[in-house]
Amino acid sequence: MSIKRSKPIDRLYEEVAEYDLVIVPDAPLASALNRRLEHPHFGPFAITPRRLAARRRETAEDRLAFLEVISQTDLNWKQASYAIGNVLQCWEYQGSPDAILEYDAFDTPETRTVVDCIESLETTSRTLTEYQIDCEEYESVAVIGEQQLTNLERSILPTEYDAINRFCDDSFELPPVRIFDSPAAIVDAVLDTVTTENAEDIAVVLDASSEYSPLIEAAFEATEIPYYGGPSFTDDQDHRAVIQLLRSAIAGSDTRIGTVKPLLTRLGTTIDVDHNEKRLFEVDDPELEWLHDFRNRAAELTIGDALDTYEKHAACTLETFRAELERLGLLNEPITADTIDRLTFYLETYDVPIDRENDGVLLADAKSASFVDRPVVFYLGLDERWTHKSPQRPWVDRDEEFDRNLDQFQSLLQSGVDQYYLVQDTAGGAPVTPCLYFEDLLDVEFERFSDLESIRYSRTFRSTEEGFEKEPISVETEPETTLSQSSLNSYANCPRDYFFGRLVDNPDKDYFLEGTLFHDFAEFVVNHPEFVDDAVTEEVVDVMIEETRPFHRDVDLATRRTKYRVGLETIVDYLEENTPSDTDFLTPTSSSENFFATYFDRPVDSPATERWFEDDDRGIKGKIDLVQSPTQLVDFKSGSKKSSSQVIKRAAIDPPSDQPNFQALLYLTYYRSQRPDEQLEFTFFHFLETLDDVVTGEGTLDDCLTTITYHPIPFDEFVQSRAVFEALREEAPNDCNKTFSKTSYEEYRAAFDAHQPPRTRDADEMADSPFGNELLERMIEAVGDYKYVTNGCMQAFRHLCGYRKEGYFVEDLDEFERFIDDQLEELNRYRRGDSRFPVAGRAGEPNYRYVDNRDMILTTERATDEPADETEVIR
Secondary structure, eight states, X not given: OOOXXXXXXHHHHHHHTTOSEEEOSSHHHHHHHHTTOOSXXXXXXXXXXXXXXXXXXXXXXXXXXXXXXXXXXXXXXXXHHHHHHHHHHHHHHHSSGGGGGGXXXXXXXXXHHHHHHHHTSOOHHHHHHHOOOOTTTOSSEEEESGXXXXXXXXXXXXXXOEEEOSEEEEEOOOOOEEEESSHHHHHHHHHTTOOTTTGGXXXXXXXXXXXXXXXXXXXXXXXXXXXXXXXXXXXXXXXXXXHHHHXXXXXXXXXXXXXXXXXXXXXXXXXXXXXXXXXXXXXXXXXXXXXXXXXXXXXXXXXXXXXXXXXXXHTOOOHHHHXXXXXXXXXXXXXXXXXXXXXXXXXXXXXXXXXXXXXXEEXXXXXXXXXXXXXXXXXXXXXXXXXXXXXXXXXXXXXXXHHHHHHHHHHHHTOSSEEEEEEESEETTEEOOBOTTHHHHOSXXXXXXXXXXXXXXXXXXXXXXXSSOOOOOOOOOOOOOOBOHHHHHHHHHOHHHHHHHHHSOOOOXXXXXXXXXXXXXXXXXXXXXXXXXXXXXXXXXXXXXXXXXXXXXXXXXXXXXXXXXXXXXXXXXXXXXXOOXXXXXXXXXXXXXXXXXXXXXXXXXXXXXXXXXXXXXXXXXXXXXXXXXXXXXXXXXXXXXXXXXXXXXXXXXXXXXXXXXXXXHHHHHHHHHHSTTSOEEEEEEETTTTHHHHHTTOOOGGGGEEEEEEXXXXXXXXXXXXXXXXXXXXXXXXXXXXXXXXXXXXXXXXXXXXXXXXXXXXXXXXXXXXXXXXXXXXXXXXXXXOHHHHHHHHHHHHHHHHHHHHEEOHHHHHHHHHHHHHHHHHHHHHHTTSSOOOSOBTTBSOOGGGXXXXXXXXXXXXXXXXXXXXXXXXX
16 A cells, blocks of 8 residues: 555646535635635535534534533533533434434433433534535535545535545655654754744644644744644643642642742742742742732632632733633632532633634644645654544444544645655654554555655754843853762763753752751750750750741651651760760861851851861862761761662772762762871761661661771782781681681782782672682692682682772772862863763763752753764755
8 A cells, every 4th residue: 555645736626616515524625725716606615514514613512512511411520521522423423413322331311411412502513414415506516535524424415416536546655754853853943944934834733732732832932933723722821820829729738839830930920949849838928928818718719719819910811711611600619629620621621712813834733634735834743643543432433434544644744835754763762653554555664764765864053143142251161170079979970960950959858958957966966065955955856847847747747856856866875975086186167057056056166077178189079077086087867878888889980880979988088188097987877777766765876877997008908918817717707717717827828929809899700810719729728628618718708808898998099089080071071062961971871860950851862962974954
């Protein structure tokens, strides 16, 4: 099978020009033929069956029937809508309104109620049922595309008429499809052709429910290109805002600022992004007073009152919306969830007619149109969403319905003089499936658009005189000289996210505020241990509840209180047992900002807390929560505990982790520069880790701690030390203990003289290395070829690798310093604009759980910034 060639509109007109009446399947084709009339014609010439019978513009009779049914019956709205849809559809296919009652599954009380109601209405279906073309009035009748008419539409035809085929005998050769990388690139290509001067000559065909629809509409509005056939009544921003205002009235006390942000934005109200996560009732802002008042009085108000409130604050009049509410009988209904749901259902189900100016680019829905009368037609997408879904009803002949839709698709593809098929070959990393009708129309096998004759295009970059105002400045980019651990983590996971994180603000989070308050309390305790008793701790709990109240529901406050109390008490217990010692070496620091220092009016000036560092030589910076001793740093964490091996793994440089976190490694690298040649420790204190255990009377401080150790010696020197050998004899599992207790340190040491141990955390890898084989052979020779010796050596390898899972050695920190240099060099190359910040991080695709600006990062762009081979740009 091949694509049948449609007859050009001028040829169709020549074939039917002498007829008194021409019946066509759709209004655009009728309009195109009528525009070509060469002499005055009395009465209709080309016309659809429905318009001929009703003698007026076709109306959405499903909506009118719905309005009538809900006003005359007690059916709920969804019942009514379902039954009306079935009755009208069966009527269309079977020719009478009560034909549906012949099907037992649909012969229900609700259906009979709807049939009785609809039969008495002046609908176009009823008019069509009763109408017959008068042969005396129209002596010659032609029917174009008879097979595309429904049974009800065919019922008006006279006994004699001429059937005119819409298609020729020859086939239509499908031009090459034009492949782009993204929907945005496709829209850009359209904009390269469309201007305000040629808008009347262009049509755009797309799936109205796809992403192409809002993109092309926004693009035309931004460039002030006129268009019609686009947004519906429900898409009107004011109408959507009214619905959101109604929803906010019943949303309860947990409503967040971010939830009502679109409403506030539409009304010109600007609320800082910091408040997005906070409860609406807890944000004290003068611009929100009217909304608070509206929500407080909502139980006494009607839908009409809500509309009045919106119109007042939006400074507009929504007459059409008010009239529709009145038709629905909702204007004086109270604001309830049921009322709002019914209104939303209606607006989402039925198209409310709106006045449009029919000028500019024509936007046509691929599933509704079969003909577009414009010289130039752009077809966007052409994917499987263009395929019609045949009604799953017993009165529908599936084969006949498929043929009707297939003819419509073939005709639509050939509209216009010039056709441009703009498609994507992949989306989200997966191939895009072409419209399923192509399988029946093309003689070639294909799975994606690139399997067809195609041309690949790069995205166009249009130079326009309009756009954002720009002020030229001559400022050189200042290079970054240091990285914090949080910046390094973000950059390693997704450089593009790091970039956006420097440009945009993100809302405050409850856990950020809680973490800050816990940290401030810990610093306050270090400075005033004698002041903080049970009463002060309880007061701090009250303060934290009050400060975080905007984020939490009232019902959650009791559990929050328990969480805060346990966290604060655990911090106090830890600091009582681990009071900072020997801190005389620290230089005094200026008093830092601390919430509880201000609240209790007491200074925090201990040199051991909140120590900021910035090391340009090593390119790192940060803030140390607590210097517990000259060789031990402590960081307070409110999150869940990680084991030392997890901490080390996430900071790995090769292979990189998909959950990068370099805090311990970065802080130890800095502190090594302050305390060279000393063993150092970095401890994560997860003060909420034992929350559940403390509530039940269990839990210890040790369960909250994860310590990473830095050994000021290379790994290979450390593991060949006598101390490690003694550990293998005394601390390792039984077979290892048994094996190495029967040999000498000199025998153990000789294996290191022969081969250097590999820098690995994998015991199997160490066992398979030359060093591993050497040590095993020496132990067998010294102790004997026993199974426990082989097993004991394997346990020894695990023990040696364990040191690298629990800490760092000289070469690890040296490697990290080189890594920081490389990252800064790469980062500054992107900042200079030498190339774009990439999406992929060091481990490949970003771990989106740790991405802060997900909605700003496109995943459909090309892997590189270079255009594809054999590309061209539509001009």
